[in-house]
Amino acid sequence: MKKIVLAASLSLLATGLQADDIKPEKAIEYRQSVYNVMGWHFKTMGAMVKGEMPFNKEVFAKKAEIVAFMSPLPGEGFIKGTSSKEVPESKAKAILWEKMDDVKAKSQDSQKETKALAEIAKAGDEKAIKEQFGKTAKTCKACHDDYREE
Amino acid sequence: MKKIVLAASLSLLATGLQADDIKPEKAIEYRQSVYNVMGWHFKTMGAMVKGEMPFNKEVFAKKAEIVAFMSPLPGEGFIKGTSSKEVPESKAKAILWEKMDDVKAKSQDSQKETKALAEIAKAGDEKAIKEQFGKTAKTCKACHDDYREE
Numbered sequence: 001m002k003k004i005v006l007a008a009s010l011s012l013l014a015t016g017l018q019a020d021d022i023k024p025e026k027a028i029e030y031r032q033s034v035y036n037v038m039g040w041h042f043k044t045m046g047a048m049v050k051g052e053m054p055f056n057k058e059v060f061a062k063k064a065e066i067v068a069f070m071s072p073l074p075g076e077g078f079i080k081g082t083s084s085k086e087v088p089e090s091k092a093k094a095i096l097w098e099k100m101d102d103v104k105a106k107s108q109d110s111q112k113e114t115k116a117l118a119e120i121a122k123a124g125d126e127k128a129i130k131e132q133f134g135k136t137a138k139t140c141k142a143c144h145d146d147y148r149e150e
Numbered sequence: 151m152k153k154i155v156l157a158a159s160l161s162l163l164a165t166g167l168q169a170d171d172i173k174p175e176k177a178i179e180y181r182q183s184v185y186n187v188m189g190w191h192f193k194t195m196g197a198m199v200k201g202e203m204p205f206n207k208e209v210f211a212k213k214a215e216i217v218a219f220m221s222p223l224p225g226e227g228f229i230k231g232t233s234s235k236e237v238p239e240s241k242a243k244a245i246l247w248e249k250m251d252d253v254k255a256k257s258q259d260s261q262k263e264t265k266a267l268a269e270i271a272k273a274g275d276e277k278a279i280k281e282q283f284g285k286t287a288k289t290c291k292a293c294h295d296d297y298r299e300e
Contacts, residue, residue: 030190036183037223040176069219073187 024082028090031077034070041066042140049133060129061121068118071111078103084149096147103147110139174232178240181227184220191216192290199283210279211271218268221261228253234299246297253297260289 041063047053048060081087083094096103113136120132191213197203198210231237233244246253263286270282 026190029186033183033186033190036179037187037220040180040183066223070187073216 022079024079024087025089027077027079027082028087028092031074032089032091034074034077038067038070042137045133046137049130055126057121057124057126057129061118061124064114064118064121068111068114071114072107075107091149093147093149099146103143106139106143106146110136110143113139172229174229174237175239177227177229177232178237178242181224182239182241184224184227188217188220192287195283196287199280205276207271207274207276207279211268211274214264214268214271218261218264221264222257225257241299243297243299249296253293256289256293256296260286260293263289 044053045060045063045067048055078092078096080097082090083092083097084090085094113132117129117132117136120128194203195210195213195217198205228242228246230247232240233242233247234240235244263282267279267282267286270278
């Protein structure tokens with residue numbers, strides 16, 4: 001039996017798994033993949049908000065739902081030994097692991113706002129959607145500013 | 151305004167977007183990221199099914215839900231000009247774009263089985279879960295066998 005254990009310590013790890021024998025590169029690839037998918041959809045929403053493409057409420061709402069669903073997922077990729085100091089592919093500053101309470105708070109904040117965006121997008125008021133999009137983007141940026149390498 | 155248009159032609163493109171000015175590399179990165187995230191969770195489910203790690207119903211159900219939710223997402227990354235013939239990073243055989251009806255059918259099949267897996271996992275019967283896991287894995291393999299480069 002592989003030496004894989006369940007870690008209940010971090011509420012960030014929404015799906016509850018920690019693995020002693022997961023390769024750091026795999027965990028980094030996982031979390032970066034989650035952010036890539038979220039970014040892909042968020043970018044299109046941003047283009048609609050900025051008027052760079054037609055505003056399509058149905059598509060916007062679907063994309064907001066995807067981003068909201070995925071926002072808790074990156075957590076389990078942040079296993080120890082995966083900072084940019086330790087692995088070149090990583091964009092996560094080592095300080096992230098020292099400020100875990102703040103990271104969790106910022107993650108919760110982002111999850112809350114993406115969820116609100118999905119709900120508001122479903123309701124369909126374009127002005128409210130655009131306001132909430134900006135509010136949501138700020139919660140992404142808050143974490144990037146402090147914990148992501150440029 | 152950017153030259154981005156809505157494409158309604160492919161039901162595969164579940165979230166409805168096609169973009170003339172999306173870089174092929176970005177579309178490939180997007181769909182590979184979706185598969186990476188699904189693969190990450192599917193792998194842990196597989197380890198539980200094979201007895202390589204303790205079977206945790208709650209974690210399994212959450213992961214099955216993630217895979218089911220994400221299974222329609224790769225579609226919009228399969229824009230034209232992104233086969234392995236055209237872009238070295240691509241793992242998608244050029245024939246995929248010639249057999250779109252079959253690709254769509256296989257994708258629908260996979261979405262159906264991942265959804266069933268999520269429902270069965272939630273119900274919690276371990277034997278039924280394991281059976282449905284095997285059934286689901288087969289639908290992933292069906293597409294890989296025909297359309298993914300080794």
